Amino acid sequence: MPYEPDKDKVIQEWKCAETGLIISINQYADGEPKVQIGPRVLKKKDGTDRAPTRAGRLTIEDVMWLYDIIDEVKDELSRRAGPM
Numbered sequence: 001m002p003y004e005p006d007k008d009k010v011i012q013e014w015k016c017a018e019t020g021l022i023i024s025i026n027q028y029a030d031g032e033p034k035v036q037i038g039p040r041v042l043k044k045k046d047g048t049d050r051a052p053t054r055a056g057r058l059t060i061e062d063v064m065w066l067y068d069i070i071d072e073v074k075d076e077l078s079r080r081a082g083p084m
Contacts, residue, residue, distance in 0.1 A: 004029075007028055007029040008026065008027075008028050009026065009027055009028075010024050010025070010026055011024075011025040011026065011027055011033055011076075011080060012024065012025045012076055013025075014069050014072075014073065015041070016061070016062065016065045018061055018065070019040065019059060019061050019062050019065070020040045020041045020042045020043070021037075021038065021040050021055055021058070021062050021065070021066075022038065022039055022040065022041065022052075022055075023035065023036070023037055023066065023069070023073060024036050025073070025076060025077055025080065027080075032081060033077060033080045033081050034077075035073060035077060037055050037058075037066075038054055038055025038056075039052035039053055039054060039055060040052065040053050040054070040055050040056070041053075
């Protein structure tokens with residue numbers, strides 16, 4: 001079965017203003033919602049967004065931000081994934 005971009009949806013997204021890292025909950029068709037780490041969207045010198053890049057290795061700033069939002073991400077994913 002080929003990949004169909006119109007079936008791939010971002011349910012919720014968080015972006016770290018400091019590092020540009022994006023964490024999102026995504027779902028393909030009727031599949032299980034999953035957490036995605038990345039991409040990273042950095043700013044150009046003129047303040048506009050650059051093209052998204054791979055998240056790569058996480059800095060301490062990324063880890064501290066993820067630590068701050070992880071309960072919110074977990075709660076949202078649990079709510080959408082249904083009972084375990």
